Amino acid sequence: MKKEIFNTIKKAFLKVAEKGLCPKNLDINFQVSIPKQKEHGDFATNLALVLAPKLKKSPREIASLFVPFLEKEPLFSKIEIAGPGFINMFIDTKIWQNVSKDIVLDPEKFYKGDIGKGQKVLVEFVSANPTGPLHIGHGRGAALGDSLARVLKAAGFDVETEYYINDVGNQMKNLGGSVYLRYKELFGEKIELPKDYYQGEYIKDIAKIAKDRWGDKYLNSSLDNCLQEFINIAVEEILSGIKKDLEDFGVKFNTWFSEKILHETGLVKETLEELQKKGEIYEKDGALWFCSSKYGDEKDRVVKKADGSLTYFASDIAYHRHKIDRGYDLLVDIWGADHHGYVARVKAAVKSLGYDPKKLNVLLVQLVNLLEQGKLKAMSTRAGQFVTLRELIDDVGKDAARFIFLTRRHDSHLDFDLDIARKKSQENPVYYVQYAHARMCSVIKMAQEKGITIEDPNNVDITKLSQVEEIEILKHLSSFPDVIEESAKNLEPHHISYYLTDLAGLLHTYYAKHRFISDDIELTKARLLIAMAIKITIAKGLELLGVNAPEKM
RNA sequence: GCCCCCGUAGCUCAGGGGAUAGAGCACAGGAUUCCUAAUCCUGGUGUCGCAGGUUCGAAUCCUGCCGGGGGCACCA
Numbered sequence: 001m002k003k004e005i006f007n008t009i010k011k012a013f014l015k016v017a018e019k020g021l022c023p024k025n026l027d028i029n030f031q032v033s034i035p036k037q038k039e040h041g042d043f044a045t046n047l048a049l050v051l052a053p054k055l056k057k058s059p060r061e062i063a064s065l066f067v068p069f070l071e072k073e074p075l076f077s078k079i080e081i082a083g084p085g086f087i088n089m090f091i092d093t094k095i096w097q098n099v100s101k102d103i104v105l106d107p108e109k110f111y112k113g114d115i116g117k118g119q120k121v122l123v124e125f126v127s128a129n130p131t132g133p134l135h136i137g138h139g140r141g142a143a144l145g146d147s148l149a150r151v152l153k154a155a156g157f158d159v160e161t162e163y164y165i166n167d168v169g170n171q172m173k174n175l176g177g178s179v180y181l182r183y184k185e186l187f188g189e190k191i192e193l194p195k196d197y198y199q200g201e202y203i204k205d206i207a208k209i210a211k212d213r214w215g216d217k218y219l220n221s222s223l224d225n226c227l228q229e230f231i232n233i234a235v236e237e238i239l240s241g242i243k244k245d246l247e248d249f250g251v252k253f254n255t256w257f258s259e260k261i262l263h264e265t266g267l268v269k270e271t272l273e274e275l276q277k278k279g280e281i282y283e284k285d286g287a288l289w290f291c292s293s294k295y296g297d298e299k300d301r302v303v304k305k306a307d308g309s310l311t312y313f314a315s316d317i318a319y320h321r322h323k324i325d326r327g328y329d330l331l332v333d334i335w336g337a338d339h340h341g342y343v344a345r346v347k348a349a350v351k352s353l354g355y356d357p358k359k360l361n362v363l364l365v366q367l368v369n370l371l372e373q374g375k376l377k378a379m380s381t382r383a384g385q386f387v388t389l390r391e392l393i394d395d396v397g398k399d400a401a402r403f404i405f406l407t408r409r410h411d412s413h414l415d416f417d418l419d420i421a422r423k424k425s426q427e428n429p430v431y432y433v434q435y436a437h438a439r440m441c442s443v444i445k446m447a448q449e450k451g452i453t454i455e456d457p458n459n460v461d462i463t464k465l466s467q468v469e470e471i472e473i474l475k476h477l478s479s480f481p482d483v484i485e486e487s488a489k490n491l492e493p494h495h496i497s498y499y500l501t502d503l504a505g506l507l508h509t510y511y512a513k514h515r516f517i518s519d520d521i522e523l524t525k526a527r528l529l530i531a532m533a534i535k536i537t538i539a540k541g542l543e544l545l546g547v548n549a550p551e552k553m
Numbered sequence: 554g555c556c557c558c559c560g561u562a563g564c565u566c567a568g569g570g571g572a573u574a575g576a577g578c579a580c581a582g583g584a585u586u587c588c589u590a591a592u593c594c595u596g597g598u599g600u601c602g603c604a605g606g607u608u609c610g611a612a613u614c615c616u617g618c619c620g621g622g623g624g625c626a627c628c629a
Contacts, residue, residue: 033571035572036573036575037573044572049571049609053609059609084571084572086572131629166629169628169629170628170629171629196628285627288627298555302626302627304627307627312628336623337558338623339624340556340558340625341556364558366559366622366623367558369622371565407566412558413623415564417565428591429576429577429578434591435591439588439589442589443588450588494567495567498568498576501576502576508593512593515587515588516588531588552589553589
């Protein structure tokens with residue numbers, strides 16, 4: 001709807017210009033907004049205020065040039081100049097009433113956004129190292145990434161999702177070694193875990209699997225001889241656990257991309273050679289350095305250590321190069337906030353390879369604090385003491401967890417109150433929205449039982465929809481495509497959950513005051529159309545959040 | 554010391570140049586012969602961390618400061 005208003009104003013602008021009342025090619029950046037106060041109309045624009053300095057006239061005077069043209073538009077029932085020079089626009093009731101019909105007739109068409117214009121986007125998220133189970137922080141990243149991918153898709157982008165697996169390097173050695181020792185322990189050997197080995201209980205579980213599979217085959221092998229075997233079994237087990245957790249969290253990836261493959265296919269080597277050829281890499285103290293400071297990073301970074309091994313950064317450069325070469329117009333990386341130091345260097349790498357760094361958007365997800373009974377729950381990965389995503393799903397459920405994660409901006413620190421998330425009551429916002437959906441399903445079903453159904457929405461007398469609350473709901477429904485586009489543009493899916501909470505609120509208020517089903521068949525049909533439109537919209541919105549829309553509660 | 558994020562109602566958080574700053578929770582009271590009371594209605598609170606600046610207009614943008622969190626390896 002906002003887009004239509006925009007276009008209508010632009011049309012009026014051209015007409016004003018034709019009359020010579022203002023220059024045609026003005027570079028102006030005006031806004032169309034929904035005013036907070038109802039008295040200020042359904043939409044308002046600051047066009048005249050923005051134009052004022054350029055035309056050297058008072059804003060109200062400029063506004064009055066546009067009013068006659070806007071008044072002729074069938075879209076509007078009233079145009080007003082207000083305050084310092086806002087143009088307030090009131091939409092004709094018929095337009096709102098039609099929304100109910102449009103949504104029910106073709107929901108896909110109604111919501112379909114086109115700001116993506118088919119651009120290819122790759123959203124990479126979670127990408128937790130396969131050294132242990134996912135914890136609650138990964139859950140936040142998973143909820144954000146998955147929902148963002150859905151929102152981008154809805155806005156007309158061609159989206160794929162990817163999980164990058166760091167399956168090489170020192171941590172793999174430590175992981176394999178940890179399982180190896182626990183394996184030996186199962187045969188009664190006394191062991192001592194080095195400090196940088198993984199301490200968690202899950203390592204013992206993997207050792208048991210190893211024992212079941214191999215028996216005592218490696219009991220007397222030195223670690224060097226069987227390290228790869230232990231790494232493989234550990235990564236295999238941990239990854240399958242991660243996949244299961246994510247699946248139960250409603251998250252599926254298009255691709256799981258292995259760092260190991262990057263090395264095996266020579267892409268890392270090739271990338272470094274290319275940078276070397278470009279003179280972006282130099283040698284110092286026996287190591288190879290990438291001159292990221294040239295591109296805005298605070299200092300240069302090592303890509304190849306003096307001992308000959310490559311750093312993770314080296315793979316990261318190759319990985320991002322490969323991602324861009326795969327033909328994506330836009331890359332979205334979702335990282336934990338503790339990785340923020342990496343943003344500058346990866347962007348530097350992208351730039352030095354000759355790509356536009358604007359293609360790469362890194363979203364940093366801030367920390368999650370868990371609260372229980374008003375107290376902070378201590379978490380420490382090193383001690384193997386943390387709340388896993390699995391525990392969270394089992395405890396509060398996927399829907400509550402995802403919804404709560406998505407009611408916060410990604411860059412704000414999040415206090416996750418377990419007590420509230422557990423409650424199946426009014427305190428828990430997810431039920432508020434789901435309940436609205438269930439209510440609409442129930443109304444539609446009830447109407448059906450009474451033999452009232454809508455064969456063709458075109459035959460429904462929508463002029464019956466004249467209650468203030470009905471118009472309010474229709475206005476809100478009509479703004480959903482704008483909310484989707486806004487969320488996509490700013491990479492902020494949390495707007496969806498606020499939108500849904502508002503919509504549910506409008507419905508619940510209406511529900512308490514009016515009845516959908518009455519003896520007046522024509523009125524009932526018209527209201528049924530609203531019920532269907534709400535149901536469709538909530539279901540669509542919840543789908544974008546990855547939350548279920550139950551028909552019954 | 555440097556870098557990133559945050560600071561808005563008692564609590565958790567939206568709003569991120571526009572008109573009188575919002576929601577949920579908490580607290581108190583009320584609503585159910587009728588489509589689900591996981592609901593609704595009524596009641597009040599704000600130095601938008603502080604100080605400057607830009608602007609017709611600042612919670613919003615810029616600078617500095619204060620407070621909280623995180624990060625600053627030839628670790629991953």
